[in-house]
Each structure stands twice: as structure tokens, then as C-alpha cells.
Amino acid sequence: MKKKSESESEGKQKKIADDNDIEIEYITEQGEEEQETQKTRSQEKGDAAEEVKDLQKQFKELKEKNKKLKEQYLREAAEKDNLRKRTEKEKNEYFQYALSEVFREIISILDNFDRALEKKEEGEQKQFREGIELIHKQLQTLLKNNGIKPIEIKEDKFDPRYHEALMSEEASDVEEPSIGEVIQKGYMIHQRLLRPTLVKVKVPKKKD
Numbered sequence: 001m002k003k004k005s006e007s008e009s010e011g012k013q014k015k016i017a018d019d020n021d022i023e024i025e026y027i028t029e030q031g032e033e034e035q036e037t038q039k040t041r042s043q044e045k046g047d048a049a050e051e052v053k054d055l056q057k058q059f060k061e062l063k064e065k066n067k068k069l070k071e072q073y074l075r076e077a078a079e080k081d082n083l084r085k086r087t088e089k090e091k092n093e094y095f096q097y098a099l100s101e102v103f104r105e106i107i108s109i110l111d112n113f114d115r116a117l118e119k120k121e122e123g124e125q126k127q128f129r130e131g132i133e134l135i136h137k138q139l140q141t142l143l144k145n146n147g148i149k150p151i152e153i154k155e156d157k158f159d160p161r162y163h164e165a166l167m168s169e170e171a172s173d174v175e176e177p178s179i180g181e182v183i184q185k186g187y188m189i190h191q192r193l194l195r196p197t198l199v200k201v202k203v204p205k206k207k208d
Contacts, residue, residue, distance in 0.1 A: 096147060096190050103148055107187055107195060110139050114185070143187070151186040151197050153179055162186055164196040171202040178202045 113136040117129075143149070151162050158165070158177040166183055179199045186197030 097192065099146065100189060100194060103143065103146065103187075103189065104195065106139060106143065107148075107185075110136070110143075111184065113139065147190040148187055148194060151188055153182065153197070156180075158199070158201055162188075162193060162196055163199050163201075165201040166198050168201040168203050170205040172205045174202050174204055176204065 113132060116132055117136060156179045158179050163179065163186065165177075168177075169180065171178075171180070178201070180202040181200040182197060183200060184198035187194045
């Protein structure tokens, strides 16, 4: 009877131990699964962080590339605009000044008319003079229509930009170089000098 009780006691203890082993094994497996899950989550978080980092890097690179492309576009646009303006300016100047040499020759003809008109003819020469005056007027109109006009003499002041001195003489009535006589008219073509005015210059008399 006693042996039976001991046998039953040992059986119970063995069952409890087996149950404990199963529970420990279950707990161990559960812990391993949780660790695996946490490891997987950590890895996923790491992968997500790495992906975000890569996306941020790509965004930064695209932003920098966009900035460079924008600067390049603005630079090329500015260069094209400057080229267009320069070409337009050169074209306008060409049309304004292309016939400069022709007009120089016409001015020489006009000089002869000026000299002829200085001589006042009378009587039978009247019609001849009227014809010359008409041609003179037509030439002046032609020059004016092409942007050519005589250089104006202002207050007899000598300006080397527009006047060329052929001769000079001392005068006591001037304090600085002044125009004493216009020998040949000068002309401008638009904003440029076509031919300087030839003058006789009066200069201050030297003090003894």
C-alpha cells in the first residue's frame, strides 16, 4: 500500500515537472517569437528610416539640380536678350550711317552753292540765281530728311569736338579761344559728327 502511494506521488511529481517543462517551453517559444517580432519591427523601422534618408537625399539633389537649371536658364535668357538688343542697335546704326560717304559728297556740292549764292547777281542773272536757290533748297531738304544738319555756332565758342581751326589770330577782345570766322560749315548725322566746322580762331592776345 505504501509502495502504491509512493508510486502515485512520484507520478504526480513527474506530471507536474512535465507540465512545468511544457509551460517553460511555451514561455520560451513565446519569448523568442516576441523577440523575433521586435527584431522584425526594429529592422522595418531601420529600413523605413533609411528610405526616408534616401528620399531626403534625392530631394536635396533634385532641388540643387533645379536651382542650377534655373540659373542656367536665366543666364541664357539674359545673354539672348543682350544679343537681341546689340543686334538691333547695330542694325539701326547701319541704316543711320550707311550713306555717310555719299552725304559727304553731297555736302561738297552744297558748299559750291553756298559760295555762288554769296555773290548777289542782278538783272539777267536773276533766273539763274533762282534756279540755284531752288537746287540749294532741295539739297538742304534731302540732307535734313536723312538726319543731316549743320553744326550750330553758339555764342562764337570754339569747341574742338565740332570745330577745326585752320588758322588763328590774336585778339584783345577775347579771354578764351573764340570763333572769328566760319570758313566751311560742319555737319552732324543724327548724333555723330559727319564733318567738323572749319574756322578761324581768335585767341587772347599775349601780354607783353
